[in-house]
Amino acid sequence: MAVSAPSPAYHPGLHRWSILLAFCTLLLVVAGGLVTSRDAGLSVPDWPLSYGKLMPPMEGGILYEHGHRMVATTVGLFTIVSLIWLVRVDHRKWLRIVGVVALLAVIAQGVLGGMTVLFLLPWWISTSHACLAQLFFSMTVAMALFTSNWWLRGPRQIDEDDRYPIRFLSLLAPVFVLTQLALGAAARHKAIGSIYHISWSPVVTGMILWVSLRILLHYSENKELRLASMMLLAITFCQVFLGIAAFMSRIAYADAVQPMPVMVTFTVLHVAVGALTMAASVALAILVRRNVPAAAPDFVAGRAPVVS
Amino acid sequence: MAALLLLVACGSKQPAPDTSASLPPAQVDPATAGTITGKVLFDGKAPPMPEIDMSSNPNCERQHKKPQKAEVVEVNSNKTLRNVFVWIKDGLPKARWTPPAQPATLDQRGCVYEPHVLGIMEGQQLEILNDDPVNHNVHAESQINPAWNESQAPRAEHKFKTFNSEEVLFPVTCSVHPWMRSYIGVSPHPFFAVTGDDGSFTLKGVPPGTYTVEAVHEKFGRKQGKLTLAPSGTATLDFTYGS
Numbered sequence: 442m443a444v445s446a447p448s449p450a451y452h453p454g455l456h457r458w459s460i461l462l463a464f465c466t467l468l469l470v471v472a473g474g475l476v477t478s479r480d481a482g483l484s485v486p487d488w489p490l491s492y493g494k495l496m497p498p499m500e501g502g503i504l505y506e507h508g509h510r511m512v513a514t515t516v517g518l519f520t521i522v523s524l525i526w527l528v529r530v531d532h533r534k535w536l537r538i539v540g541v542v543a544l545l546a547v548i549a550q551g552v553l554g555g556m557t558v559l560f561l562l563p564w565w566i567s568t569s570h571a572c573l574a575q576l577f578f579s580m581t582v583a584m585a586l587f588t589s590n591w592w593l594r595g596p597r598q599i600d601e602d603d604r605y606p607i608r609f610l611s612l613l614a615p616v617f618v619l620t621q622l623a624l625g626a627a628a629r630h631k632a633i634g635s636i637y638h639i640s641w642s643p644v645v646t647g648m649i650l651w652v653s654l655r656i657l658l659h660y661s662e663n664k665e666l667r668l669a670s671m672m673l674l675a676i677t678f679c680q681v682f683l684g685i686a687a688f689m690s691r692i693a694y695a696d697a698v699q700p701m702p703v704m705v706t707f708t709v710l711h712v713a714v715g716a717l718t719m720a721a722s723v724a725l726a727i728l729v730r731r732n733v734p735a736a737a738p739d740f741v742a743g744r745a746p747v748v749s
Numbered sequence: 750m751a752a753l754l755l756l757v758a759c760g761s762k763q764p765a766p767d768t769s770a771s772l773p774p775a776q777v778d779p780a781t782a783g784t785i786t787g788k789v790l791f792d793g794k795a796p797p798m799p800e801i802d803m804s805s806n807p808n809c810e811r812q813h814k815k816p817q818k819a820e821v822v823e824v825n826s827n828k829t830l831r832n833v834f835v836w837i838k839d840g841l842p843k844a845r846w847t848p849p850a851q852p853a854t855l856d857q858r859g860c861v862y863e864p865h866v867l868g869i870m871e872g873q874q875l876e877i878l879n880d881d882p883v884n885h886n887v888h889a890e891s892q893i894n895p896a897w898n899e900s901q902a903p904r905a906e907h908k909f910k911t912f913n914s915e916e917v918l919f920p921v922t923c924s925v926h927p928w929m930r931s932y933i934g935v936s937p938h939p940f941f942a943v944t945g946d947d948g949s950f951t952l953k954g955v956p957p958g959t960y961t962v963e964a965v966h967e968k969f970g971r972k973q974g975k976l977t978l979a980p981s982g983t984a985t986l987d988f989t990y991g992s
Contacts, residue, residue: 483924
């Protein structure tokens, strides 16, 4: 007789901690966006200390750069706590691996941040730093999802409609979003013109519309998929307008001698909502892969009943 | 991580080689040396310069009785343009010119750089002062010479730097105060000037010859002119920029 693995127990403390980690990571993305938008990336020339101290005078650009380092240190410590907590109470091996990967990612992110300061913001290090930030945020959101009671109650599976396949398509959305984030980061760090980021935006928006509308039209009986796709659509809608606003404000203040508050605000919001778009597309892909199982090749006629 | 560090090591810029060392020392006969002079004119309406918002650092703001304006385009009352770097770009014999013993000075005072545009010779020392009660970082954004970024505490010891390769112009910036920006032109010879409040320039002690003279402005870019300088003569060349 086969013995099935016991269902992992729900640990509300761990789940709340994971949500806090994801929230702090979003704040970290905002702090990083402020550093770049305020041209403050090199205001603290040394690393890992700041002006040779743990706490330099928080004036001018130092406020943004050192503030970013402080939030980053907090997120790093929170990630360590998450991993320890996972190892102690959660028996899912794959989730522990996710925790280890998250810790390695946040360490690599810190090193990239230090290197970009020491090497005077080479575009490829700064762009890698920006992209890894987005991936790490998605990882923390996924960890919050995996530790939720909602996740632990098990999937509500729905068959894949052969006419409207969704499993592979759902993976394309985060890939397209990550490409867009990389193009945006490369433009912000002056590696390429913003035309590439602008040109890719209708493509990535189209991809998100394609995935989300397919789910809403053909898989809407699954509440999780319906909500996740609606959330992705809503975030993308905001992101498109923020992108336009950020671009317009850059044109309006092209001759400014210092970063203008309107431009900074729209750009940082665009970066933060970009992170949310990435995380929402990753979460949707995870839910699709979980709730829409791959059809068994020799079991086409008989379909599992829909559980909503 | 090791691969990343290797990439960084490979990608980092090597110091520009000092190519002037193998050249013969420059010699100018004072009996035949002449002068190149001229003005940098501005045709059109002077664009209004925005006021700098120093509110992010009250210690900067307090040092000024009235708001400072950006120095990007400064048109003088005689319709000439200030802060234009003018130098002999081409025509001088290949030679090694001796840099002056006294350093060129870049001061940080009131959270602005003084001067806004600075000429310096290859190998000449640049002395950097911080007369402010605040921290600055000084970032030389040079492309040919090795770039650097260093902090300077309030009224700290002066910094001394040299640039060994010709490079006209590159910005020097402060990320603590993002409005702070100056420009440095590194010339291999002493025949350069920066226009002031009358928009004129004078290059003295130039050997006779035919030269390409170049004017470089941070916003309006480069303009060149050719002239021939007779022995002990004076040649005039004006440049005109427009909005």
